[in-house]
Amino acid sequence: MKLATWNVNSLSVRLPQVLDWLAANPVDVLALQELKLTDDKFPAGAFLDAGWQAQWFGQKTYNGVALISRTEGSDVVKNIPGFEDEMSRVITATYGDLRVIGAYFPNGQEPGSDKFAYKMRWLDALRDWVQAELQNHPRLVLMGDYNITFDDLDVWDPVALKETIHCTTEERNKLQALVDLGLSDSMRLFDQPEKNYSWWDYRDFAFRRNRGLRIDHILISEALKAQATGCAVDKAPRKNERPSDHAPVVLTLA
Template structure:
């Protein structure tokens, strides 16, 4: 099974690229972030024509997440628990049946950026990450394959960006941000990409400005975090960076992982 995450940066603007990538890459489950569309406005017809089921948690103009899947999910939950006043569409969870009569949980998440750091935006980011850790700890008790996939807006380590000095005072790289991310790892979650390689210059995001793509001035902020039951089934992971060179690209590229859930 191939599972992917991709911040699409506007699904309507990127629908041709998305459909081409779905044909080329043929993932079984895709987590999309920043769809920037209400549920009714999502271009589901084009995606359903390719054989995918569509579940969305949209928001007008910004944010918004979606899960596309070749198999219809058994359950879908929208919104990260823990704050009934949070109206930002940043989280959706789907449960799928596996061949061995067990369940696979896939959560698509779009963590807040958190900049500027001296504003309430950074406070919101840290609070959101605290809620995510609490949610993840509860889900681990189910002892099921669980994948937390999405744009984390977190650069985990210095080698996950082209120049740590550039990001030293950014919400994506502050020590408190990275500490919150490590809390997930300390719960028992595995970073799919880092489980398969320790290579440097592996990035999933390149800014549109200052020739970042051409210079490979990127950062790795899109992650698939795996519960022990999912990590045991991981066979490979990759960043499909060629998509960034397409016309009208997102500033992010898909991150994918392959799993063997048979038997």
């Protein structure tokens, strides 16, 4: 089984790239973020024609999430139950006995801002809900664009970016709180190349110079840990014409 997450930074722009990637990489579930389109604009027909099922939760501007899968998901939940939110950030479904949460974590803008405070509240609510989900679904995956680095290994210049957005102690503590529920960063279960990132700014030739951040993560529950056989960033789509600024992260389970 293969699971993947990819912030596509506009599905309307990147749909052909997503379909091409799925054809070449037939994963079981792909979590998408930043659809940047409303529900009525979601290209369900295009995915269905290509043999894929889809669950989606759209919104224009910078939000919207979806789960693309081989089989139809059940028990679908949108956003975090009990947390009032106008943003379309979370979509969850069950595939067999596997619970998959696809999430687009808030950016946070900058420490001390209202958006940063919202990010902290959102992360607290997510943790509480994931804790409850784990009680009912021991085989659980939480994947998406976290907009948080784990540590300095995830940052191209940890000195210059120290305590800036994505790299603050507050954000990393909230990420660790998720891990402390009994989840593991699947990427770190395996040897990885140095300077292993999943996002690169469009400016200043950042991708070519590998000046990036690892902010796209796949966390897995203890029940899945023994089944994990590999996890890697697929940089190939970042080389496309008009690419997303993120690359897919792919987890393989035995």
